[in-house]
Amino acid sequence: MKLYDSKTAPNPRRVRIFLAEKGIEIPTVQVDIMAKQCQTPDFIARNPMQQLPVLEFDDGACLSESVAICRYFEAAQPDPPLMGRNAREIGEIEMWNRRVEIHFLWPVTFAFRHTSPAMAELQVPQVPAWGEANRGFVEQALAWLDGELAGRPYVAGQSFSIADITAICAAGFMRVIGRKLGDDTPNLLRWHERMAERPSFKA
């Protein structure tokens, strides 16, 4: 088993943190997105969507989409649970993970892909007005998450989950749009300081 990975992209990091929390170690292969290594015939055979990460099984089958890879490992090794232990928790964590993904991670990604000159060849077409709109959505997301974290220690409630992992990766990827967490979102900032103390944060 091996993981096709990129140290600079947010979605592969979701899987790396998830695996670190599970205590699972697998070999990784670094793929250079900017050098278009996701567009080679070999890579497309592994993932026709030309995206990272990709998990390759020993039988040669490949699994892509970061949450699909996490979900495989959650089913294969349930402890520690990161996606819920019963029907209600499973539903709630899925809800929070999707909210963070759709309203925070995606806007950060869209803002970057549609405004960065470095992405002009990879994001076709680039729609700068969409990128700018997403900078606004990022600000909305930060205010929203700050409010949510005023009342509980983790994004999905009382336990660390994949929803925290997605939020960690979204917050970290804000570097590409020049935004940092600050005193304007104190609850989110304190949550992030606690997340940064976990060994998995460096994954």
Add this chain to the structure above:
Amino acid sequence: MKLYDSKTAPNPRRVRIFLAEKGIEIPTVQVDIMAKQCQTPDFIARNPMQQLPVLEFDDGACLSESVAICRYFEAAQPDPPLMGRNAREIGEIEMWNRRVEIHFLWPVTFAFRHTSPAMAELQVPQVPAWGEANRGFVEQALAWLDGELAGRPYVAGQSFSIADITAICAAGFMRVIGRKLGDDTPNLLRWHERMAERPSFKA
């Protein structure tokens, strides 16, 4: 338990089809999106993201995000399985559901929300160039899915799954951008004719 629902939107339909396939019946409450009934204080208390569907439990707790609601029911009533029976299947179905959602359902939705005058008050800001770009992504998705369905009966492989449900809802919602499945995607068209024969299709 009750489901806040809209007969005109694609995401609530995902849950209705999922429940019909499981043989689960629960009362629904119709919410008029265009009349801004998702923006009332009562609705926001149920889902601060102001979106449908929302599942309300008998204890008053609410679960939103269509896939989160489906995942709750999959865990509460595993048969018939619609999200995989073991780790490998669970990962694969998640991958296909996300691919269909990200590359097909979202582009249809973006194309509608960013170009329809009827959405001007609900989609702020509207970015027409982004809507137009997504019309192109829809065409790419149709060609891609047609190729995938050349070699197998269902989106995620040999069994009906939530990935088919998402594709059914995306294909149906193309009505809002004036696109229909046709002879240019013959495999997708045949798949869709088989899907329309399932009783759940009318849900």
